[in-house]
Amino acid sequence: xxxxxxxxxxxxxxxxxxxPRVRMLTMVTAHHxxxxxxxxxxxxxxxxxxxxPQTAGELADETGTDTAALAxxxxxxxxxxxxxxxPDGKYEMTAEAEFLRSDVPGSVKDFAVHxxxxxxxxxxxxxxxxxxxxxxxxxxxxxxxxxxxxxxxPELSAPFNRAMTSFSGHAATELAKLGPFGDFSVVADLGxxxxxxxxxxxxxxxxxxxxxxxxxxxxxxxxxxxEKAGVADRTTVVSGDFFSNVPEGPDAYILKSVLHDWDDGExxxxxxxxxxxxxxxxxARLFLIEAVMTEANVWDFSRILDLEMLVNVGGQERTQRGWxxxxxxxxxxxxxxxxAVPPNNILExxxx
Numbered sequence: 490x491x492x493x494x495x496x497x498x499x500x501x502x503x504x505x506x507x508x509p510r511v512r513m514l515t516m517v518t519a520h521h522x523x524x525x526x527x528x529x530x531x532x533x534x535x536x537x538x539x540x541x542p543q544t545a546g547e548l549a550d551e552t553g554t555d556t557a558a559l560a561x562x563x564x565x566x567x568x569x570x571x572x573x574x575x576p577d578g579k580y581e582m583t584a585e586a587e588f589l590r591s592d593v594p595g596s597v598k599d600f601a602v603h604x605x606x607x608x609x610x611x612x613x614x615x616x617x618x619x620x621x622x623x624x625x626x627x628x629x630x631x632x633x634x635x636x637x638x639x640x641x642x643p644e645l646s647a648p649f650n651r652a653m654t655s656f657s658g659h660a661a662t663e664l665a666k667l668g669p670f671g672d673f674s675v676v677a678d679l680g681x682x683x684x685x686x687x688x689x690x691x692x693x694x695x696x697x698x699x700x701x702x703x704x705x706x707x708x709x710x711x712x713x714x715x716e717k718a719g720v721a722d723r724t725t726v727v728s729g730d731f732f733s734n735v736p737e738g739p740d741a742y743i744l745k746s747v748l749h750d751w752d753d754g755e756x757x758x759x760x761x762x763x764x765x766x767x768x769x770x771x772x773a774r775l776f777l778i779e780a781v782m783t784e785a786n787v788w789d790f791s792r793i794l795d796l797e798m799l800v801n802v803g804g805q806e807r808t809q810r811g812w813x814x815x816x817x818x819x820x821x822x823x824x825x826x827x828x829a830v831p832p833n834n835i836l837e838x839x840x841x
Contacts, residue, residue: 500570527605535589542579595659600652625803666691673741688718735766745778760819780832
């Protein structure tokens with residue numbers, strides 16, 4: 490008896506269930522889907538459909554786009570479960586589409602905008618040269634490091650910064666609860682931006698005071714966030730550069746999603762400055778909040794993040810062994826790894 494083919498369903502295909510050649514084609518063309526999400530995010534389509542289901546024509550009128558072209562992009566999105574086309578020709582929301590809205594916790598809308606920016610696409614076009622030379626592709630294409638390039642381009646830096654804040658906000662509450670931050674009197678967040686992570690720690694641990702440390706162009710944005718979070722009276726904001734020095738006094742230091750931006754030499758400079766600030770206080774602790782890559786041959790999203798570091802930033806993600814080696818060279822021992830919302834882990838480090 491001939492078995493009927495499975496009923497087609499929306500959603501990104503389960504690669505393990507596809508024939509090998511189809512799996513390879515799916516992987517080779519995965520960037521098409523990324524570009525679709527970029528267009529949807531740039532045009533704010535999810536916000537508009539969340540307000541009310543609409544046809545491609547109605548959405549094209551609202552966004553000033555070509556109806557036929559937009560319909561083809563939206564139909565591609567429905568194939569992977571982002572929006573659903575109703576019999577009346579209107580697109581409605583799906584669970585996946587919710588995260589392309591601008592006003593939901595954990596939104597990836599701004600990250601989708603950032604991912605599709607031409608500056609990033611050009612640098613990924615130089616991946617082969619990076620493999621041949623080890624040179625960071627973004628620096629080669631644009632003539633300067635990524636954060637310097639973004640500095641005077643708000644159209645690039647604004648969605649990137651919003652995306653990073655969204656990612657931090659999605660995980661910060663869980664991280665604040667998971668880490669043993671209540672065991673310390675003063676927690677310093679180094680490179681802590683406007684203080685989102687630190688404010689969550691202080692909200693969940695009323696006995697703790699905070700020190701927020703970041704570059705002079707960043708810290709002016711911190712008081713408003715800290716005040717809104719109700720922790721401004723327990724937080725000291727200090728401007729500086731952790732490549733030069735780190736404030737002394739706290740008994741716990743945090744580096745969240747910082748060290749993966751830098752190579753081993755640069756990370757060593759930061760870590761040695763933290764170790765110097767800790768001094769003889771062997772009860773003090775350093776907490777890294779970072780991805781921890783698995784060993785080879787299994788799916789691990791942090792390996793995709795590692796390519797991002799390779800191409801655009803010049804840093805890298807690391808395995809647990811890699812983190813332990815890096816820390817040992819700078820006067821720390823990795824004593825505990827606590828898994829959190831992927832790709833985050835809390836790495837507790839003791840000064841030695």
